[in-house]
Amino acid sequence: MKVLAWAKDEEIRAKGSSGGFVTAAMIAALEKGLVDEVVLVKKKNAYEGVPITTNNVEVVKECIGSMHFVPLNLSYFIKSGVKTALPTKPCDARAIIERAKRNQFNIDDVYMVGLNCGGTFNPVLAREVVLSFFEIEPETVIKEEILKGKLIIESKEGKKSVKIDEIEEEGYGRRNACKICDVNIPHMADLACGNWGVLNEKATFVEVFTDKGKEFFENAVDAGYVEFREAKKEEIEIREKIDKAMIKLAKKWREKLDEINDLDRRERLDYYIRMFEKCIGCNACKEVCPPCVCEEAKCVSMNDEMAGYKIPLYNLVRLLHLMDSCIGCGQCEDVCPVDIPLTLIHKRFSERILRKLDYIPGIDMRTPPFQETKILFD
Numbered sequence: 001m002k003v004l005a006w007a008k009d010e011e012i013r014a015k016g017s018s019g020g021f022v023t024a025a026m027i028a029a030l031e032k033g034l035v036d037e038v039v040l041v042k043k044k045n046a047y048e049g050v051p052i053t054t055n056n057v058e059v060v061k062e063c064i065g066s067m068h069f070v071p072l073n074l075s076y077f078i079k080s081g082v083k084t085a086l087p088t089k090p091c092d093a094r095a096i097i098e099r100a101k102r103n104q105f106n107i108d109d110v111y112m113v114g115l116n117c118g119g120t121f122n123p124v125l126a127r128e129v130v131l132s133f134f135e136i137e138p139e140t141v142i143k144e145e146i147l148k149g150k151l152i153i154e155s156k157e158g159k160k161s162v163k164i165d166e167i168e169e170e171g172y173g174r175r176n177a178c179k180i181c182d183v184n185i186p187h188m189a190d191l192a193c194g195n196w197g198v199l200n201e202k203a204t205f206v207e208v209f210t211d212k213g214k215e216f217f218e219n220a221v222d223a224g225y226v227e228f229r230e231a232k233k234e235e236i237e238i239r240e241k242i243d244k245a246m247i248k249l250a251k252k253w254r255e256k257l258d259e260i261n262d263l264d265r266r267e268r269l270d271y272y273i274r275m276f277e278k279c280i281g282c283n284a285c286k287e288v289c290p291p292c293v294c295e296e297a298k299c300v301s302m303n304d305e306m307a308g309y310k311i312p313l314y315n316l317v318r319l320l321h322l323m324d325s326c327i328g329c330g331q332c333e334d335v336c337p338v339d340i341p342l343t344l345i346h347k348r349f350s351e352r353i354l355r356k357l358d359y360i361p362g363i364d365m366r367t368p369p370f371q372e373t374k375i376l377f378d
């Protein structure tokens with residue numbers, strides 16, 4: 001089912017980044033008792049947001065709009081046994097699926113309201129972009145949005161836009177995890193929402209994937225919070241074209257950012273040693289890693305700071321454990337105080353084995369291959 005949908009409430013429709021469907025449907029889900037609470041991000045300013053859980057529709061209305069400068073992962077905020085709806089970028093949805101596999105909650109209790117995603121920005125670098133590319137004082141930004149490949153910044157002086165390609169050619173732009181991310185429409189969520197394919201109207205292109213997604217959508221329509229029409233062929237084609245272009249762009253960035261592509265085996269080892277020698281053992285990358293849920297973590301317990309290994313066991317264990325579980329969200333790299341390019345390194349380690357195992361983490365509820373006993377005896 002592919003439709004264009006929008007909030008019936010004119011204010012929500014006007015304020016929403018693409019017709020307010022997500023906000024209106026969340027409110028309907030709360031008011032009709034489909035869910036107990038929703039997880040959202042409450043904006044502090046253009047660069048900071050606080051994840052919240054709420055069942056208050058007025059609070060939901062305050063959280064309207066997208067936040068490309070706040071690259072949070074919301075999967076941690078789902079409580080076991082609580083029926084929850086939340087907006088999910090593809091990496092949120094993949095994180096939710098991996099955490100559900102690890103019994104953090106029941107996936108049947110979660111309504112994943114997918115959001116198409118072309119990428120998010122590191123908030124510190126976003127400030128630099130605003131200052132140097134837009135010549136706007138970062139603290140005066142009222143709103144940002146991404147439309148047709150452009151970053152649009154709204155401040156007291158009005159709106160300015162710059163092509164994201166131009167920003168990225170200068171070494172700024174989206175997080176590296178996002179530059180190489182090739183899952184932009186969240187097919188693994190219950191439904192996917194976004195402005196790709198929407199031409200000149202305030203509406204959200206919605207694709208429904210699951211029975212839960214259908215239930216969530218119909219609840220909003222039946223409650224009178226949302227209106228919709230079938231998507232036209234042209235709109236569907238435009239959305240597909242954008243998705244394909246994003247996948248192609250991710251491939252280009254994957255090659256461009258991969259510093260070790262042309263190195264021989266010895267040079268590659270030197271590269272990994274150089275990178276991991278910088279590690280200060282703060283464990284932050286583990287703390288924020290969505291699939292890492294073990295309380296007594298082997299990467300921590302096996303590590304010995306006094307051992308003097310060139311590559312700490314902590315990092316080696318993590319590389320091994322995440323080979324079938326890394327969803328490429330980039331949270332680890334965001335928090336690494338010594339800027340180790342962790343997303344790309346994890347991707348490098350996992351992609352060959354995943355191809356061999358014909359498995360993609362975070363796409364469905366299949367057990368991660370390394371957790372299947374049979375793999376040991378194959």
Ligand code: SF4
Nearest residue numbers: 090091117119178181
């Ligand atoms: S990793 Fe992918 S899904 Fe996640 S924020 Fe970046 S582009 Fe979006």
Ligand code: SF4
Nearest residue numbers: 289326327329330332
């Ligand atoms: S290793 Fe990094 S990129 Fe991979 S799932 Fe964990 S936090 Fe995300």
Ligand code: SF4
Nearest residue numbers: 279280282283285336
């Ligand atoms: S966040 Fe960086 S410095 Fe901290 S443990 Fe992870 S790799 Fe090491």
